[in-house]
Amino acid sequence: MSRLGVFVCHCGENIGRTVDCAAVAAAAARFPGVVHSVDYKYMCSDPGQSMIKKAIADLKLTGVVVAACSPRMHERTFRSAAAQAGLNPYLLEMANVREHCSWVHADRAAATAKAVELVRLMVEKTRRDRALRPVRVPVEPTAMVVGGGIAGIQAALDIAAGGKKVVLVESGPSIGGHMARLSETFPTLDCSQCILTPRMVEAASHPNIRLMTYAEVAAVEGFVGNFEVTVRRKARFVDPDKCTGCGDCWNRCPQKRIPSEFDAGLGARRAIYVPFPQAVPNKPVIDAERCTMLKQGKCGLCAKVCPRGAVDFKDRDRLEKVKVGAVVLATGFELWDHASYGEYGGGRLADVIDGFAFERLASASGPTGGAIKRPSDGAEPKTVVFIQCCGSRDEKKGLPYCSKICCMYTAKHAMLYRHKVHDGEATVFYMDIRATGKGYEEFVRRAIDNDGARYVRGRVSRVYRRQDGRLVVKGADTLAGRPVTVLADMVVLADAVRPRRGSERLAQLFGVGYDQHGFYSEAHPKLRPVETAAAGVFLAGACQAPKDIPDAVAQASAAAAKTLGLFSQPQLEREPVIARVNRNLCSHCRSCVHTCPYGAVKDFEVKDRAGSVLKVVAEVNEGLCQGCGTCVAVCRSHCIDLDGFTDEQIHAQIAALEAA
Template sequence: MQRIGVFVCWCGSNIAGTVDVKAVSEALSHEPGVVYSINYQYMCSEAGQNLVKDAIRDYNLTGVVICSCSPRMHENTFRKAAASAGLNPYMVEIANIREQCSWIHKDMPTATEKAIILGRAAIAKVHLNAPLMAGESPVIKRALVIGGGIAGIQTALDIADAGFEVDIVEKEPTIGGKMTQLDKTFPTLDCAACILTPKMVDCAQHEKINIFSFSEVEKVKGFVGNFHVTIKKKARFVDETKCTGCGECTAKCPVKGVPNEFNLGMDNRRAIYIPFAQAVPKVATIDPNYCNMLKNGKCGLCAKVCGAGAIDYKQQDQFVEREYGAIVVATGFNPIKLDQFDEFGYSQSKDVITSLEFERLTNAAGPTSGTLLRPSDGKHPHTIVFVQCVGSRDTSGCGKTYCSRICCMYTAKHAMLTREKYPDTDVYVFYIDVRSPGKNYDEFYRRAVEQYGVHYIKGMVGKVAPRADGKLMVQASDLIAGEQLHIEADLVVLATAIEPDKTARPLATMLTASMDTNDFFTEAHAKLRPVESPTAGIFLSGACQGPKDIPDTVSQAGAAAAKVIGLLAKDKLTTNPCVAESNELMCNGCSSCEKVCPYGAITYLDKEFRMPDRTTMVRRVASVNPAVCQGCGACTVACPSGAMDLKGFSNSQIMAEVDAICQMK
């Protein structure tokens, strides 16, 4: 028989206002096994914890029931208090009489009755509790950062500066991500390349950072502290170790008409290419879809001109196996496709462009060398209409339900810079709301209006119709004036919604990291654990977790790095002992548990069993890796033979609780 102490918390008036706490501690004192029962104003306070510790020693308690707030709040507090008094921390149970009782009831007798029943259930469970010991697992002191945009770069630099090895896996031929395509950055208008390229170079030069460019994560196994990752290095047909990035091959390649993805298809590159001048690594890549040599074996010009002998037409995809203690996801975003928005005429006119295309048109390294020219005829546009919220805040199913968060500010930037460089241009911005809550953001937007004379009009554009003479007829609402406007524009810029990169969803499956309905990675806690995934050892950096501008991304990247450093600084991790356990004698090897396990913690072994007649028999039985198991309990439900059980939440413990709740008194 256990010797149980019951501790009923008032939580000030949070509980005591609705629950008669004295009646609860009195009623529970008569339960079987209860040798001590008390109520106190704040159990979580130092004095309250001392009550628990003293009672454990004075009454030789073997089990403790705390009737208080949710175990999410203070379970750890009381477990630690019990441990310091010499009791196994897993002999402590919490009866939640606040969130599940006092806060949701108004009537004191009802709430008191319910509190007593919840306490009784916890006591019934403690009777079946057994001391559990947390295990330990080692930590591999290396981190993997998936995605080499500004988020991944910053996270990698911060981790590496703390002295840990970091690998960056980037699917494109160069790191840098979307930020390399931007012209200026709000609200200070520094040039994006000027502030990003030094960080890219830092990554390349850092002795602790290893860049896998043009590579993808193929497979992830393992668990926090001990991940085994297969990285696919896609064939680029150029030997990275030999290529000097001289550019001789890209100048001589005869295949000229390849749409240049770096400039969003607004100009062309060759079949062998280096995305841009400051690429890291500065190594050429051959596009097998266009290269004549790879397609039909006729050319080989690049190999002839390459002084370093780096061209290798026979190169194959390579697979590299690496081990990591932590993984950071930094897969970033893309603008959405505009197929669902025919009213804006994006597919009908070259002069209707996305904001990212506008960035390229104003960038010195872009297709027009930084002069703002219409894509259709190369003339200067004199009337430009910016349309905000294209596909954002859209619940009709055509776009995204969320606010993309960066568009208000970059549109203000575009409008402002256009007016500064080309004062003869009329610039209209159609907005629903201007959202500018960052530091110096609203001031920035107001400058666009007050100093640069940008026409901000409250209302949405309904239709953009290309006219035969090349003008774009923009029909829009001016809600403040109560008018429908018809503007003859030369260029229309759509502030297109952003969405997570398409690679994020399969990656989340590999990592068993959860995502929301929009394919953004979910954080462990929206407020208190914003850079961690609920899956241990997986961390989130940048726009893969939600739309974010550069300042926020860099802050979050640093935060994710701090969490990774905190993990890698440990030699060993304490594992949660409340994990699944299979009873081998009952297991029939059906694989149901293995199929439902979201963490890949269950494997099957062929094990020899002694039979009653002294023979042996080999049976296939489930085996749980306690270091990987997160204790979700899915396997215990799936198991048809009742062999799978969860330590600390065993079937018998839960049934005892249910019995205690259902018994009539």
């Protein structure tokens, strides 16, 4: 026989204003199985929790219903209070009379009646609750970081500093990411490579970090604490153990005119190459698409000149399985393709370039050695127009969101340009200036006040090339309310930030959600910004939303803290809300096996004592199961049930509602 206690919370005025809590408590006292029912101003407060604990002890309660806010809010609070009083915490349930009732209704009488019904449902459920124990799963204390940009490097370094092993997987030949391509960084104008390369070297030399460059995640199995990730190690055609990075090969490669991805196409690389001089590892790869030896079987010069015999044209992609307990996704971003803005001439006019191209022009290590020269003829541009929000904040043709970093890097570009071309004119077209970081507003003011950047508020409608080669930028000055035309030698488009191509595929492999643009979804936008819906998979950097370097680094450290927290115990405790198969009734149709989004349902052979297989049934792996209940829904014979949310409980709730 149940002995239930009902505790109705006023939540100050939040519930009490709309719901007559005393009346709810009085009504609940008459429900079957309820022996104690009270209301109180703040149940979550210390005195409130003490009331619950005392009632459990004094009245020997077998279950508790707290009518208060959402279980997401305070279920943990109340369940731990119940546990302290000696009651199995899973015998305590919450009736949500705030979000589901007081906050969404105005009529006090009707809201009170509804609150009574909500409590009635939870009483019926609690009467059928069973004591559950948390599921314990072992943890492999090695992390995988996917993406070797600044966010991935930072996360790897922090986890490694915490004494745990890290596998850092990078799809390109070198770590460093986009940050390695930047000239200077806002808001302090320190040289990007100068602050980044020490981190790259540290990551490469740290005893706890294993670099896997030129590698991609191919498959993921397992679950939090116990992932098995299959990594595709792409063929480098150069044995990194033999190679010393001397450079003889790439200096002799006859393929000299391959546009360098690192230099945004402004510079050239060879078919055997390291993407940039400070690359880590400083070992080349061969671009199989461009190498004549690999394509036609002719040349082989690099192999001939290599003093160590490191070039191996027979190299092939290899798959390697890595066991890890947690994963940090730091796959970063790429720029929106501005070719969709045909009217700006991007991709068509050589002197209309994107932000990365400008970074490479301004960089001392870039194709021009840091001199600002326009791509078409190498002349120094005397007027440069910067167009912000190219693709951002444009629901019609581009993307609805703000790309966040463009206001700042455009101000930086204008500043760098004016530092290098003293008689040059920099004009910035902007919609709004969003400079909300520390020192950011001052930085933009400096570009305008000290460095003479001319800011015009308004959109550019068109960029075209005049017969004399100059670019005509036509736009509107919305502050002055008149059209503007600017003649320019070069135009820099601040293209929108979007997730890297292929990020959706990776999200699907890890069971991580993503929004309509492909940005990875955090578990809670405010309170769990680093976690994902997939336990043990964390986010860092611009794969989640557009982020600048400080934000990406901060989030990377947060992800590392989460990872280290996970690794701080030898076993993980998981909520025991998991599905169970009734082996006697399972007909092994395998619908649940196919449907489980977590791959948690597997075949299980029921054997007799002699070891011969009697029958095969479905079985749920407790570590993998997330308690979503999809298998329960597809099971035609209802032979799967969800602990904590059994069919019987849900049926009883519906029946109670029908009877009322």
